[in-house]
Amino acid sequence: MKRAPGAIRIHPRFSWRIGHRLLPPLLLLLALGLSACQSGPDTDRLSFYAFGTLVDITLYPAGVHDLVRIESELSADLAIMHESWHAWEPGSLGRTNQLLVTGAEFSAPPSVLPLIERGQELERLSDGLFNPALGRLIAAWGFHQNEPQGPPPDAQTLQALLVNPPSLRDIERDGVRLRGQHPELQLDFGGLAKGFAVARSLDRLRDLGVQYAIVNAGGDLMTLGQPPGRPWRIGVRDPRGSGVLAQIELSAGEALFTSGDYERGYDWEDQRIHHVIDPRSGRPSEGLLAVTVLHPDAALADAAATTLMIAGPEAWPALAQQLGVEQVLVVLPDGAVELTPAMESRVTFQQERIPRLRAPEAEPPPHAP
């Protein structure tokens, strides 16, 4: 039998006349398929305790980073930030609080000034619902200790704390010089500091040559870059259980922050006392179980999540618009989910939920006293 030009002779009745042209693309497809099936994650994970919480770093690709150095540098940075911004332990913020109540002018510690400046802006934008000057009120509820505990403040104490409460407007600022104008000023940046810390940790990772990473501090996170060819895949935990409520795919430079009534708190006389305190009532916020905000600015995402928790089930869309956050998901006490149209396109629910769309509203939200 005459062999066709280019054919591979394997068996007298087995002539690969077309096969020899198809083999290269076939092998390529096979290789692609096998690479997709490769076992093991394509990322490295690093977990350590810092900033008063569990910090989890995801690095892409796997096997190329100096994990020991990254952990060491980030731990050191976060320890400095934790000490500087701690609301009740000695540090830069503690010294600032001591000086503010004297009414005398002083130079602000460089580490604290950015938080005050940003806090003042956010307090103004939220009409006072975000108020980091209410440290005394937070402390009265038993949250200025590592394991929060009761008893909650009695009615008389609460009433006294709510008469002419301080705000960041009571800090006179001239460049780096500050002067407190309220004797009860006590700063507590619990709703803002973690956003700053996560963003600064990403800056440090970038300085260390990392291109693609996630910094997750106690569940709140932000991305650095986006792995080639795929998004970051984030599981959103159900606030009332162990399951995954939803998946959100993130691209480069996106932050995801949640404020929830389950985070820090204690039970007192069959009542859940949580750490998000409403400056209008002086009591833990009511009506929302959790608020998740997705935004490129981690500090804004952090503060907005807290503010919308305080705003409550009616006013949160208007407050979101006022703060300039478009991607919001809230969980109500009965487990129902509401989200903005911009968030709907980002979320894939892993459970049978029928979320309700809430578009930002034009009417003004209820103002703080």
Added chain:
Amino acid sequence: MTASAVAVLRRWRWGDALVLALAGVLVASSFALVYAPGWYRMGSFAPGAGPTHLVITQAGAASQMVPLTASRRLQVSGVAGITEIEIEPGRARCLRSPGRQGICEGAGWLERPGDIAVSLPNRLVLQVQGANPIFDSMHY
């Protein structure tokens, strides 16, 4: 059918047909893999696939992978005390852990890949996973 096409078909052997069929299957599989929803969730990522192991992440220590094959109990020491973990085939739970809030125990059985329980007092995260992690990070 033109005369040239008929001539080509007459010269075919069964090996040619086999190669063409294989090529067709591979091309179809590639499209399915790339364009089907959740294409990257292969193997254990496929919907319905249960967890195969528990990942115990504790600050300051390397993550531990514990297979979810047989019933047993584990104890993990942390800064605040001992976290006791119960394992059954295909699932795990935080049985007891330090901390007044009971958040770790309240998570219940971790039965689907990605389910997570956290004990902040013990600086500990428990997460069940399939052969590959579904998520790059968990938001909670």
